[in-house]
Amino acid sequence: MENETALASTPGRETALACVRAGIDAARPDRVVADSIRLDGDRLHVADATYDLSDVDRIVAVGGGKAADGVADALEGVLGDRLDAGAVVTPDPTEHEDHRIERWRGHHPVPSQAGVDGTDRIRELVADADDRTLVLAIITGGGSALLPAPAEGIPLSDLQETTDALLDAGAEIGALNAVRKHLSTLKGGGLAELAAPAAVVGLVFSDVVGNDLSVIASGPTAPDESTYADALDALDRYGVDPPVTVGNRLSAGAAGDLSETPRADDPVFDRVSNHVLADSFTAIDAAREVADDRGYDTCILSSSIRGEAREAALTHVAVAEEVEATGNPLDAPAVVLSGGEATVTVRGDGVGGPNAEFALAAAVELPPGTTLACVDTDGKDGSSDFAGAIVDADTVDDVREAREALGNSDAYGYLGNRGAVLSTGATGTNVNDLRALVVE
Structure with missing residues (x-):
């Protein structure tokens, strides 16, 4: 981490930062x-599965997301x-003439024309696949925006406007992706459909x-049970008035005039298998080992924390208070870990993000002797250029000002002035949020 030394005071x-x-x-x-x-030899081992390559003439690697560049390198x-060709779309691609997998730049969280261009290249490579082709699909967080491929009749600008509006409304990821899947040709099983019979x-x-x-990443290689009607419902639920082209397409689909995304029983999935190689628990488990080695009692509160960041933060404060008061669920000194994906409903024009808001909301009420570090593992939290923040009971010196910052969605404005902002730069991975609560 770029400023760890300054923050480990x-x-x-120091323990919270070591954990994250x-x-x-x-x-x-x-x-x-x-x-x-x-x-x-001719056997490719992926997690617990083995693939026989003796009948494979061509191996192509395609995909996208924030971790795609590193996966492609590896x-x-x-x-x-043995790798014949490939292409990935990622925010910060490396450039090297010896790459077998092409690197294309895209943008997140709002899709860009650069992402469309890279996705078009992926579609070209996959469209040539046959039953003797093995397609390695690199699917990582952030792929929804980085692999846009707008459906016919949807201008990129309208896709951008719709995505922006849903993000500002605090839409949870399922609702956001239900919309994006039905405005795209690659999401919701579209990549698997295009690659068949490979x-x-x-x-x-x-x-x-x-x-x-x-x-x-909106499920490029997975069946999709969401519908056009679900997409319309998501827009209505979050009060988003979409561009005409978006509304017309979703309405036509809901009326049965357009084909739905492929379901689990669709033959396009007959030769598709997916392996989750890393997730939130990967990060949490490593953090737990660090805390254990340092002599702390440890507890994984949950790897699935979700909902409004400021509300989830109060639950973590309550856990810290309980540890100190009763020794439950474990005795101090203790480290409580959590992951998941909190969200923020934007209420102002400040600079914030779920982890900053989580940290600041907690800092208002943290008991003495308690430290909380909150980061987005990709190194970019919300609208900021920061990974998150680290706070303790001394961080908030003016409760009224802190609450005003929360009301203006300006957690980083407040925390930055108090030396609490955590900066990592782009980490090259993305397994969601990670939090370490240390109770001394």
């Missing part, structure tokens, strides 16, 4: 791929010249609570 802060650093490192693509993928190292192996880094394959 107490034993509690270990969690991020454990989810980095090079480590994950090394632990889960290997080539042994795959090139594992497969060498064998498709999904290499998944999950940034979704519960690891729902249909939600991670």
